[in-house]
Amino acid sequence: MTHRVINFYAGPAGLPLPALQRAQDELLDFAGTGMSVMEVSHRSKEYEAVHNEAIALTKELLNIPSNFKVLLLQGGAHLSFGMIPLNLLRNGRKADYIVTGNWAEKAYKEAKLVGGDNVRLAGSSKDLKFARLPKAEELNIGQDSGFVHFTSNNTVEGTQWKEFPKTDKPYVCDMSSDIMWRPFDVSNFGLIYAGAQKNLGPSGVTVTIIREDFLEMCEAQDLPSYLRYKIHAEKDSLYNTPPTFGIYLLRNVLAYNKSIGGLSAIEANNQQKASLLYGCIDKHPGFYKGFVTEKADRSVMNVDFFMPTEELTATFVTETKKAGMVGLKGYRDIGGIRVSTYNAVSVKDVETLVDFMEEFVRKNG
């Protein structure tokens, strides 16, 4: 029996066991080729079938309209932070960025490097330590805005846009830490990007979903080709050698997602996990204190909370580890505990943690 722990890491994070087992089984001989999927040409029919299936499953699971392209790129959200303004903010186009956390602020600063004054701050909750999202009346989105950038889930702070920001402008969104947590309407988005390493697969693959009119904005002929969305779209993400093993694992994860009932089943799991965790926190307000100040903004993917002392926090981390649960230490700038409950974390995993939390209050509260 293989030793496995309960993985609450914030990313790279746990992956569904069947997706990994499939990879293990065929690591030396993939699709009867007598080679690892890593060893076959990206132009081979065997690899192309995997590549196309990963794209088709992304479209199917997210119910992506036909006027979008799914791209499988590299460089994570960080490279996307730069590619977005380089592709979309030439010719004086303007954009409004909502800054709701560590990653949203990085996206904004990186866009500013390229776009300067054309990149505007539509709203920020930094003064509140990002402990809630800005309210509708706190947002200032220009009528001349080409798009509104936001971060759908704030991994560090544990806030999440359950209802997306109110605007009639198209969204550009970093969904790295919550894509595929539930169904949503893709049609209002001009561009969605997500590093795979939380809900989708291993690090090194960036799933990018781009609407045709946004592709047409990418007219920058003087940009190096790798940085141009349009070139990747024209070549179905085979312009250059893609990260074939990462895409293969993405395919395995998506096929597993489909097999368990798709995003509505996954959402039900995620809601149940969140309600178990927040239920426990709310039950013991004198002991567990959530970081997020507005219940409506609480993330279903990352649950941040504090305990009365740093010593108790350290004990909590040590004892959960002994009990086979890892990755619970809070982000360095915030401290406390962070429970990341991405799709691969089961309800049973969270029940185990919540049982531990109840016991921990009884002993230490």
Add this chain to the structure above:
Amino acid sequence: MTHRVINFYAGPAGLPLPALQRAQDELLDFAGTGMSVMEVSHRSKEYEAVHNEAIALTKELLNIPSNFKVLLLQGGAHLSFGMIPLNLLRNGRKADYIVTGNWAEKAYKEAKLVGGDNVRLAGSSKDLKFARLPKAEELNIGQDSGFVHFTSNNTVEGTQWKEFPKTDKPYVCDMSSDIMWRPFDVSNFGLIYAGAQKNLGPSGVTVTIIREDFLEMCEAQDLPSYLRYKIHAEKDSLYNTPPTFGIYLLRNVLAYNKSIGGLSAIEANNQQKASLLYGCIDKHPGFYKGFVTEKADRSVMNVDFFMPTEELTATFVTETKKAGMVGLKGYRDIGGIRVSTYNAVSVKDVETLVDFMEEFVRKNG
């Protein structure tokens, strides 16, 4: 017994079986963590040990001087084509590019997009269909040149710079298809980049070796951070989430390379494989005709040759496949046969192919 074939793909290409078996064995439980290496945080001590070992082994195997940094990036050679001029050719610095094949020409064209007239053609063998390298007297390298870019091995055409171009300027080099084929003097290089998917590991990792004075040239503050070599160097390639599984496999390959005696042992293997193949071609000049016109320029990594008819070429591809040898079809623009004999291809693999080639002449010559 796992079914394995002899893999002559041009890239992604075969990997050493022990490196893959190690990955398979611990795919669900890496370093006793109870997680796949894909599932652990890139900030965990277990992953960091792999990351640092991959860098240390690269330095050790290539005997890299201490005034160089090894970076583990994404985007393959294609993204490097753009990053090089974006980082190194600001402030009017000039560079000379030698165009010796399909990939060298891409590097030159991509650099031109950014650098314009500051990117100059130092020499080209395109008029000769890249069937040989330019000779020393055909190169024109400016006295004001910041660096000379060349492609150490031309994967498509099967030429290779056994002696590097004569110049007193620092080299910038795409070594994607022959890095680690033998020891060489790194100190003359300002920057070396290599997509991993031929001699190093899976696609999705770009090994980049940069000299300190070249890092200091990267002063472009207005570039998105992911595109700046200096930022990756300052953070030891942990500025953002690296492609952790790819780097882990790279580590496995490099550890295997060391275990078999390092680059001098690997070079001996490679020389033997090349001499077997070119020996067979030269023995049957009426049947096998090498693409490369100068023997000194023949690649030890990619061996291109033609047969008397396209029908025979097609039969050769079909029959080798039946005999368990894949990836022999030549590149689309050239045709014929291409045998890629990267490090993971054994002498025995090549002997099997050469035996087949001898038999094929007997039957069809």
